[in-house]
Amino acid sequence: MITVQRVAKAAGKHLTKGLLKLRKAMGARRNRGCPACGATVVGFFRYGDNGEWGCPECNASxxxxxxxxxxxxxxxxxxxxxxxxxxxxxxxxxxxxxxxxxxxxxxxxxxxxxxxxxxxxxxxxxxxxxxxxxxxxxxxxxxxxxxxxxxxxxxxxxxxxxxxxxxxxxxxxxxxxxxxxxxxxxxxxxxxxxxxxxxxxxxxxxxxxxxxxxxxxxxxxxxxDPDVRHFHxxxxxxxxxxxxxxxxxx
Ligand SMILES: [Zn+2]
Missing domain, CATH: 3.40.50.150 (Vaccinia Virus protein VP39)
Structure with missing residues (x-):
């Protein structure tokens, strides 16, 4: 079922995912880490209300x-x-x-x-x-x-x-x-x-x-631990x- 809510969530996800790719390409510091795929990343992409939802490398939630x-x-x-x-x-x-x-x-x-x-x-x-x-x-x-x-x-x-x-x-x-x-x-x-x-x-x-x-x-x-929690x-x-x-x- 397609609803306004789902479309908005998907748009936010693709937009922030694109921005992360761009920042990575421009050499931004990869000071975060994904314990699902082991990648170091510049950040996580938005989904809905959560501004740091997904891993840009493996999509892990x-x-x-x-x-x-x-x-x-x-x-x-x-x-x-x-x-x-x-x-x-x-x-x-x-x-x-x-x-x-x-x-x-x-x-x-x-x-x-x-x-x-x-x-x-x-x-x-x-x-x-x-x-x-x-x-x-x-x-x-x-x-x-x-x-x-x-x-x-x-x-x-x-x-x-x-x-x-x-x-x-x-x-x-x-x-x-x-x-x-x-x-x-x-x-x-x-x-x-x-x-x-x-x-x-x-x-x-x-x-x-x-x-x-x-x-x-x-x-x-x-x-x-807040530092560990933030890092991942x-x-x-x-x-x-x-x-x-x-x-x-x-
Ligand atoms: Zn990952």
Whole structure:
């Protein structure tokens, strides 16, 4: 769906991306760095309200850079010997990082739109795996599912005890507002920022994760050393959910 809002966002992105290319060509100092592709850059391009959104070399978003930084620093580790379910794998740097796992499963409700080898079709509403995965990763997915409580319980069941779900969602400061697919696309875009979002999460997303049986650690970019955060233009918040090691089977 094309809307004024989306056109404006795209125009801002292309304009600032072009300016960065020009500054680089003119020899501007490359005093910033992208942890997703490793490039040194003169800055990051705008998308919407975020003036430092994308890497001009690899297009990595702030959340993609945050994940790469956390993994690169050893704050998070990818289970190389284990099984990883990577939903909506549209971040190439994370496909590279997660696909080192012995059992790497890239999957989506619409697998045909991802150019990742081995894509599988998965409907998180129907996922019935038990004790199957060591790591589940989904960034900007939960705001698309009809019943997030059911999906969180399915993820919990699909993880091995001790396994982790790394979740990122669009956030605002207000409490979560739920919608449905019965609303018109235009109404969903107006209320939730995008036509195919059925809710807008607030900080209480944490409560929903805990209600599904997880232990939770929240890692917010704001908690990272300001110089490091600025250098990589890190933003966003990771919800790191862990299925307790002693979790009983449902
Ligand atoms: Zn990059």
């Amino acid at each position: 702030p959340r993609e850079r945050l994940m790469n930084w956390l993994i690169g620093e050893g704050r998070l580790s990818v289970p190389a010997d284990g099984a990883v379910l990577h939903v909506a794998p549209n971040e190439a740097s994370l496909v590279r990082r997660f696909s080192v796992a012995a059992d790497y499963v890239p999957a989506d409700l619409h697998p045909e739109i991802y150019p990742v080898p081995g894509m599988q079709r998965i409907d998180l509403m129907e996922m019935a795996d038990e004790d199957r995965y060591d790591l589940f990763y989904a960034s900007h997915v939960m705001e698309h599912v009809p019943d997030d409580g059911a999906v969180l319980r399915n993820i919990h069941r699909a993880l091995k005890p001790g396994g982790e779900a790394w979740l990122i969602v669009p956030l605002w400061e207000k409490p979560t507002e739920d919608g449905s697919f019965a609303m018109s696309p235009r109404e969903r875009e107006r209320r939730f920022g995008q036509w195919d979002h059925v809710r807008q999460y607030g900080p209480d997303f944490a409560d929903r994760i805990r209600a599904a049986g997880f232990d939770l650690e929240e890692i917010d970019a704001a908690s990272i 233009a890190l933003d966003d918040r990771l919800f790191r959910a862990r299925k307790p090691a002693g979790a009983a089977r449902e």
